[in-house]
Amino acid sequence: MTVSEGPAAVPLLSVRGLTKLFGNFAACDAIELDVAAGEIHALLGENGAGKSTLVKMLFGVLEPTAGQILWNGAPVTIRSPGEARRLGIGMVFQHFSLFEALTVAENIALSLDPRISLSKISDEAASLSKAYGLPLDPKAHVADLSVGERQRIEIVRALLQNPSLIILDEPTSVLTPQEADRLFETLFKLKAEGRSVLYISHRLEEVRRICDRATVLRHGKVRGACDPKQETPASLARMMVGSDVAEVHRDETAKLGDVQIEMDSLSVAARTPFAVSLKNISMKVRAGEILAIAGVAGNGQGELFDVLSGEYPVADDNAIRLRGRPVGRLGINGRRLLGAGFVPEERHGHAAVAAMPLSDNLLLARSQSDKRAFLTGGGMSIIRQDAVRSATRRICEAMDVRKSGEDPQAGSLSGGNLQKFIVGRELDRQPAVLVVNQPTWGVDAGAASHIRQALIDLAKAGSAVVVISQDLDEIFEVATSIAVISEGRLSKSYPAGELTLERIGLMMGGIHESHSIPETAHAH
Amino acid sequence: MFEAILLTVITASTPLVVAALGELVAERSGVLNLGVEGMMIMGAVFAFAATRYTGSPYIGILAGIAGGALFSLLFGFLTLTLVANQVATGLALTILGLGLSGQIGESFVGQPGIKLQPISIPLLSEIPFFGKVLFNQDLIFYLSVALIVGIHWFLFRSRTGLKLRAIGDNHGSAHALGIHVVRMRYLAVMFGGACAGLAGAQLSLVYTPQWVENMSAGRGWIALALVVFASWRPRRVLAGGYLFGAVTIGQLHAQAFGIGVPTQLLSALPYAATIVVLIIISHNRRTTLINTPASLGKPFVPDR
Numbered sequence: 001m002t003v004s005e006g007p008a009a010v011p012l013l014s015v016r017g018l019t020k021l022f023g024n025f026a027a028c029d030a031i032e033l034d035v036a037a038g039e040i041h042a043l044l045g046e047n048g049a050g051k052s053t054l055v056k057m058l059f060g061v062l063e064p065t066a067g068q069i070l071w072n073g074a075p076v077t078i079r080s081p082g083e084a085r086r087l088g089i090g091m092v093f094q095h096f097s098l099f100e101a102l103t104v105a106e107n108i109a110l111s112l113d114p115r116i117s118l119s120k121i122s123d124e125a126a127s128l129s130k131a132y133g134l135p136l137d138p139k140a141h142v143a144d145l146s147v148g149e150r151q152r153i154e155i156v157r158a159l160l161q162n163p164s165l166i167i168l169d170e171p172t173s174v175l176t177p178q179e180a181d182r183l184f185e186t187l188f189k190l191k192a193e194g195r196s197v198l199y200i201s202h203r204l205e206e207v208r209r210i211c212d213r214a215t216v217l218r219h220g221k222v223r224g225a226c227d228p229k230q231e232t233p234a235s236l237a238r239m240m241v242g243s244d245v246a247e248v249h250r251d252e253t254a255k256l257g258d259v260q261i262e263m264d265s266l267s268v269a270a271r272t273p274f275a276v277s278l279k280n281i282s283m284k285v286r287a288g289e290i291l292a293i294a295g296v297a298g299n300g301q302g303e304l305f306d307v308l309s310g311e312y313p314v315a316d317d318n319a320i321r322l323r324g325r326p327v328g329r330l331g332i333n334g335r336r337l338l339g340a341g342f343v344p345e346e347r348h349g350h351a352a353v354a355a356m357p358l359s360d361n362l363l364l365a366r367s368q369s370d371k372r373a374f375l376t377g378g379g380m381s382i383i384r385q386d387a388v389r390s391a392t393r394r395i396c397e398a399m400d401v402r403k404s405g406e407d408p409q410a411g412s413l414s415g416g417n418l419q420k421f422i423v424g425r426e427l428d429r430q431p432a433v434l435v436v437n438q439p440t441w442g443v444d445a446g447a448a449s450h451i452r453q454a455l456i457d458l459a460k461a462g463s464a465v466v467v468i469s470q471d472l473d474e475i476f477e478v479a480t481s482i483a484v485i486s487e488g489r490l491s492k493s494y495p496a497g498e499l500t501l502e503r504i505g506l507m508m509g510g511i512h513e514s515h516s517i518p519e520t521a522h523a524h
Numbered sequence: 525m526f527e528a529i530l531l532t533v534i535t536a537s538t539p540l541v542v543a544a545l546g547e548l549v550a551e552r553s554g555v556l557n558l559g560v561e562g563m564m565i566m567g568a569v570f571a572f573a574a575t576r577y578t579g580s581p582y583i584g585i586l587a588g589i590a591g592g593a594l595f596s597l598l599f600g601f602l603t604l605t606l607v608a609n610q611v612a613t614g615l616a617l618t619i620l621g622l623g624l625s626g627q628i629g630e631s632f633v634g635q636p637g638i639k640l641q642p643i644s645i646p647l648l649s650e651i652p653f654f655g656k657v658l659f660n661q662d663l664i665f666y667l668s669v670a671l672i673v674g675i676h677w678f679l680f681r682s683r684t685g686l687k688l689r690a691i692g693d694n695h696g697s698a699h700a701l702g703i704h705v706v707r708m709r710y711l712a713v714m715f716g717g718a719c720a721g722l723a724g725a726q727l728s729l730v731y732t733p734q735w736v737e738n739m740s741a742g743r744g745w746i747a748l749a750l751v752v753f754a755s756w757r758p759r760r761v762l763a764g765g766y767l768f769g770a771v772t773i774g775q776l777h778a779q780a781f782g783i784g785v786p787t788q789l790l791s792a793l794p795y796a797a798t799i800v801v802l803i804i805i806s807h808n809r810r811t812t813l814i815n816t817p818a819s820l821g822k823p824f825v826p827d828r
Contacts, residue, residue: 060702061700080702081700081701081702082702083702085702093700097694097696097697097700097701098694098697099689099690099693099694099697099698100693100694100813100818101689101693101813101814101815101816101817101818102686102689102690102693106686106690109683109686110686110687110690110698110701110703111701111702114683114684141814143810143813143814144810272809
């Protein structure tokens with residue numbers, strides 16, 4: 001079909017011995033990579049494996065320390081994203097590089113030839129987004145758009161430059177399964193046009209499904225290249241992690257106890273124009289149960305977490321009951337004292353203060369709920385440094401937190417390790433009720449399986465756990481029951497075994513639009 | 525009588541509008557330069573000196589612009605190249621400017637200055653009332669009007685203006701897109717300095733054509749407040765500038781008429797108005813989010 005099939009064809013992009021040093025640390029070490037024209041090439045690796053550093057060099061954001069990039073066989077130096085774009089490389093970043101205060105069209109215009117008028121860009125973006133099945137309103141302000149829509153802007157922006165290679169950095173992590181399917185169709189369309197795609201992911205199933213070839217990175221080095229369709233998820237994971245990933249074990253026959261978390265038709269108005277209002281939310285979680293709440297980002301998960309944790313108390317004390325006590329008006333610490341624990345979504349700035357050491361971060365979270373263990377001197381509240389430090393050590397050991405030094409700054413830990421710490425910080429208390437939001441977002445496979453196992457073990461020990469997550473694999477791994485949140489409405493919860501991926505996907509797409517879906521569900 | 529008051533209001537408002545417009549551009553690029561007062565007074569002393577030595581207030585205007593821009597370059601070097609704290613550097617710039625201008629202008633104190641003469645625009649200036657008020661003005665007034673139109677067009681119609689707003693919103697992403705963040709910020713800061721210098725020239729060539737130490741008298745701070753008051757929209761600077769100017773003049777006339785309002789209260793009015801506006805705009809989170817430069821005052825270090 002394309003010239004790329006022949007072994008003698010010159011690859012579109014070749015990387016030879018590409019190295020990036022940060023001080024003495026080699027983020028990328030002599031990387032070799034070939035991307036043929038018209039292929040979808042996966043770049044697999046855990047967090048910190050060097051994927052992002054590699055693509056940043058390819059896109060001219062970072063300067064390589066050594067090595068060579070060949071474009072159509074000719075050596076090139078890519079000094080800036082502008083040069084990358086002129087070569088024909090488009091990039092869709094993992095953390096969107098969008099400007100919230102600007103409109104969709106203005107955002108796109110910023111990366112295009114300044115001579116093209118804004119109205120022409122609007123028209124082209126509209127028609128292109130239609131052609132590739134990515135609906136967008138060019139005049140909308142980015143601040144008003146959902147994460148999925150923001151990603152579409154990035155893709156359309158990359159496509160408008162008519163690139164021969166498009167780099168996508170973890171594109172499906174924010175999408176529903178159906179949205180991801182649409183994205184894959186777009187990618188196949190691009191491939192059929194002879195364009196190449198460099199697809200960065202750690203989701204093995206989708207790599208196997210859509211990619212022609214895969215290059216696996218670990219610790220900044222290439223660990224192998226393969227045809228992902230010939231591999232199993234387990235064999236790919238082994239290449240990625242370097243050892244077998246511990247499979248999460250669950251005891252299916254766990255007995256459920258009393259209701260520990262209860263919410264009764266709670267409605268909360270949106271606090272800001274960009275927030276989601278919660279509509280008539282009810283839930284019951286029993287001891288030993290793990291209720292997973294699925295949903296696409298920005299459908300009220302954060303707001304639901306806030307009212308559960310007490311970060312934003314609600315007016316009606318009885319609307320939320322923890323362990324049988326009405327807590328609606330109680331703040332976080334009040335709820336913690338009742339034996340609840342909470343892990344918010346944002347690691348940096350919300351769950352942890354990046355510039356403070358782990359021990360301080362531990363104390364900040366637990367100074368009230370574990371006053372007796374960590375503070376002394378009565379009203380003077382003097383910190384017992386030894387107790388805080390030994391607790392920090394205990395948590396790091398229990399959760400296998402890998403860090404440099406005894407008590408490093410939270411910000412110096414990798415995402416996965418910091419996440420293990422902030423989850424461990426709550427688990428250490430053996431809370432009777434635990435609510436976690438996106439426990440393994442952006443976390444590598446090893447750390448994710450560790451965290452999931454810890455959550456399952458906690459439930460087994462008789463705690464009620466609520467896991468709010470976008471990751472459906474995770475949900476099926478840990479949940480005993482599943483509910484779906486969409487536009488601030490929570491579906492009733494179903495036993496995990498009764499739901500399929502497709503059903504959840506449909507519910508995520510908007511239960512409220514067609515009532516037939518939840519209606520048929522009642523028939524079970 | 526009314527005409528005369530209006531003329532004084534225009535004269536009092538023009539430096540506020542000009543300086544605020546310059547600061548608005550700098551802040552739209554994400555740089556908070558609290559040194560407006562210092563740059564303005566430097567512009568005033570440069571303009572006065574150049575006019576005295578050459579006899580031409582037009583060369584004085586150019587010198588004022590150059591003085592403000594040069595002085596802002598110091599701020600740019602400290603905050604953009606050396607990534608010093610913008611608030612502290614801006615405050616230092618004001619204090620330095622007030623002291624340095626006093627030193628430079630020591631020999632000018634009490635010396636007569638040359639007033640910048642109005643330019644009457646043919647035909648238009650013959651319109652009754654409006655002609656006299658609007659079309660028989662000095663060059664700096666005309667420039668202030670042109671600046672509003674020009675800056676509005678630049679920010680919201682031109683591609684470079686779009687880049688400037690992008691940098692102010694998210695300098696990390698702008699850098700990733702290949703926009704030269706530091707270079708554009710240097711230019712924006714220097715534009716702000718040039719405008720502050722022009723405003724200073726207006727003080728020492730039009731408002732009171734002489735050199736008096738500390739003659740900027742807090743106008744730089746009013747200009748800073750005006751930018752927030754205008755919620756970073758250039759056309760609102762015009763409205764706000766004239767409101768603040770009218771309050772200043774109104775306070776003088778109120779004194780003359782012996783109206784029993786304490787003058788201190790009246791001179792505090794512009795700041796009180798700014799606080800009220802801040803409260804109002806903070807209620808509308810959406811407009812705030814869209815107009816306020818999100819990376820305002822944040823240091824930028826490229827990760828290359």
